[in-house]
Amino acid sequence: MSTGGSTTQPVFDEASRIVVAAALDAQVPGASDLGAVAYVEQLLTALDHDPPRIWAAPEASGAEWLELGAWERAAWAQRIDAMRVAYARVAAGDATEADRRMLHDHACEATYGDPAYGGNRDRGGWQRIGFPDPMFPPARAAQTVDATPAEAT
């Protein structure tokens, strides 16, 4: 697993990507087809962007992402560091019970959360359960995680 952090550089190498996708699909079948790995990669690299890709801004605001406060940024850095360690365990086949709960959360968020976050590709998660599009969606232009696997490290 790469620890690299640019948006255009995905987080997972090919082997890790396959394991992580399977782990997400084990929680929510079809999650990876709907972009769950891209969702995770966007989250793990969120702070490489300015503004960070943590909170999508509403379409009406004209921006794509909201700014974080200085302390919020620090908290997210800590949280993302912990997630990176957890995903390294997942990729190595050593997921703990807590890791599986994280995978469950991420698979649910990726499948049924707003497409702005990189998952729910083409609103496919919503469509498969008949969930209507929101009246006031966030901006969704920024699904830019490159699907090319990272160099193995």
Place this chain on the structure above:
Amino acid sequence: MTDADCDAIVIGSGPGGATAADVLTAAGWSVIVLEKGRNHLVDLDAPHDPLRHLANDEIALVHRHLLGPDPLLEPRTYRRSVEDGDRLLTGEVNNLPSTVGGGGFHADAKLPRFREEDFALHTTRGPIDRADVRDWPISYADLEPHYAAVERIIGVAGEVGTNPFAAWRSSGYPMPSGPDMAMALVSSAAAERAGLHPYRAPTGTNSVEYDGRPACVDCGFCGRYGCPIAAKGDPIASLQRMLRTGRGQVRPEALVTEIVLDASGKRATGVRYLDLTQHPDAPVVELRASRAVIVAGGSFETARLLLRNDLGGDLVGRNLTYHFQTFTVGVFADDTGGDRGRDVTHLHDDLMIDTPELRAAARQAGLPWLRGGVTEHGSAAGPVDEAAMYPGGAGHLAAMVDSSLRRRLWVLTMQGEDLAQPDNRIDLDPSVRDAWGLPAGRVTYRPHRHELVASAYSARVHEAILADAGSQAAFSATSPPQDHIDLHGDISPIGVAPASRHVMGTARMGHDPATSVVSPEQRLWDVPNVLVCDASVFVTSAGYNPTLTLAALSHRAATLLAD
């Protein structure tokens, strides 16, 4: 005092603080509101339009702490009693948003008034063993003009005459009720067949354009989401009014750590706060107020601040009350329509009323009386929340398509009156600290038997109503849970700690300094120019959503202060 920065400092910008700031600036005072959270609500530059930061976005609002607090920065702890040791869990405990606008921003704003009896429970119903039941030092009549005032300021939509138990009122609602959720009509009809009296909930969401803000369009992402179009008035309306006087300021990212006293120790001269725009070293800023310091951090943080400053006496933090919530859940064959609409459009008060049935239930349980709480007819769950409730695995998609916990769900939620008990309290955790090294607040809470009996009674009544309304299955759960305590409460939809966001009673008002923290004017007995303007001052929890009452109390206290 000539070197003061303002007449009054208000700590906290939620419904309590915003209301006080509005009243004081209208009376000509200069006011600085200090808010530890960030600002996503209102442009602090004129003309103070709403900020457009919010979308119908479950990930940002529900899962990623957009409106704060981030539990990594501001952990809280919880235990049921001292037998749990120092704590049972650390993390999110009754967190209300920490942001400009506080929890009002986030709420779906059912805003009922209390009734006359709620202010005189000791007189009307009498004491209960092991609970500290008291009358309030003020009556409904004292508060009525302030209820009317805050209903106008916030903009409450409601109708008069349909709730037979409602207290008298001097005026109608400023707006008619908004559209009904279709399923609320079905559950209300069943409640009526059971002899109950449902009515359209008074809500702080605009049913028509009001005060320059648009009507609600029933987007379906209401409770736990800020409104993308500012159709909720609480508390943006108060903040805009006070900012537009030119005498009010709001400073976000300003965490008040200290209330500064003069040499006598009996008068506050200002506060010190940490400027959280700076990281990692947040500088301390001192601000001076010539007349008053108003604490409105919400009942949890207000108690924590007073405790850290050793202000208010030994009762601070004690008699913490929530609403003991009983969720009676019905699963229906068809969609209930929770995807759209506000979360709740109908209420009934019947289980608050002294009826022969409740008297019999009380007698049977060996209690002198029994009061449930207001009951909300509603449903709302985003698909991510729903998905998180089903176990992972092959059956997950089928469960989502079947959607028994969202599309086909309808819930009667009773906000049960929670009796005050001195051992239920907020204090300072002995070792957990926040990001700034300050002791975390710790909840110690266990419901009284009264709450459990009332909850069981409501479950029977409400399960029968949902069955009559056509549910395929109906069951009840409480928060906090009473049977199985799962230490992995982070994956439970309700969790281990009380899920109620109605937090009250930690700095009670009264006539006697020996049994209260603040006077009837909401002044600290030991430092009278410090006022508490939030639900901390509640003497009883009353089984009604608290926000209109805390705003009315804040309106009253600030009006008396300014006079």
